[in-house]
Amino acid sequence: MTQFPSFLSRLVAGGMLAALLASTTPFAAHAQGSSFTPAQRAEIVSIVRDALKTDPSILSDAVAALQSKASEQKAASALDVVRRNAPLFGDSSTDIVLGNPHGTLRVVEFYDPRCPYCRKMLGDLDTLIAATPDLRLVEKVIPILGPNSMLDAQAIMAAGQQNAYLTFQKALMTDTSAPGQDRIRRVAAQVGLDVDRLERDMKSAPVATALAKNVALARSIELDGTPTFLIGDREIIPGAVSLDELKAALARLKKSH
Incomplete structure (x- = not known):
């Protein structure tokens, strides 16, 4: 040189x-x-x-x-928003909370049910939760990849009203058939949901409000894509990430406590 x-x-x-x-x-x-x-x-x-x-x-x-x-x-600005609005990001009565509800290691994942990277991470997140007793993981679904994402997101939120958010979410996100309402009805029936109620709830005000709040939070941190992880209020990881990288981020978060 x-x-x-x-x-x-x-x-x-x-x-x-x-x-x-x-x-x-x-x-x-x-x-x-x-x-x-x-x-x-x-x-x-x-x-x-x-x-x-x-x-x-x-x-x-x-x-x-x-x-x-x-x-x-951009990351510094996003984390400042998270710190100033901590309850909106970390506490939720509509999003699924995985792991330890009272865990001290708080993580938020924004995901789109049609995102292939989000789908691939389902198993890694299960492994991470099993290995981290103090992990509290809030999953916020956001439909950013078009009409089929909106349908799937509405269905996942509606399944939560039958206490089947996680069961239906995993079944839907691991299903490889063509997207659409017929697929949603079939998967819902397979996991034992009231399919007609699910379709009604998909169009309900509570589901629309919950999704709108998630999208607004995503926009407030200028989220570019999914998955995006908020590691407490100290780190933001955009895009696909390995299990080892997530473990390292949690180790840094634990050390900061």
Whole structure:
């Protein structure tokens, strides 16, 4: 790799190059209060341009730095929302609570029943719960993947009114047949639900209200996709995650208590 002046390395490491690339005016974000003279700034810009021509990987490093910074800021903002509205996220009379209802390790999962990654994690979550006596896991279903997600989410919430949320949720999310109302009726019958009541409850105000609240909470933290895990009020994990990563996150949460 071509060696560059040490101050250019510091620009990359410190995020100043990322700021340069993100700014419409060179070094606008750092010009005020900077010790650089206009001539020095011009020289730095020239060196940066030459460096990018010689080694384009510098550009990808700068973009990665920008993305990392943006992710950190977004996570910090989301966790601030969680801390200010803790009861809305951690306490619920409509969402299923898995594990220990009085557990000190509090985790919230936002999931979509049509999300393939959420489906794959069902077994991992069972393993995690069995291995973690202090885990209290609140599962918030959110229909974000279209009309079939809405149908499945309504059905899962409606099954809760027959005290069968978890049984029906697992049966529905592991069923591989084509989505739709016929599938919902068939799965509901298989697990022993009153199918006609389920269909009525799917359209009820309590189900609509519960789903609307979950979606509003997801929007309040600018959730990008499912699954998304809130590890207490200290960490947010967006997207698919391994069982080992979840265990490590819980270990960090336990250590913080």
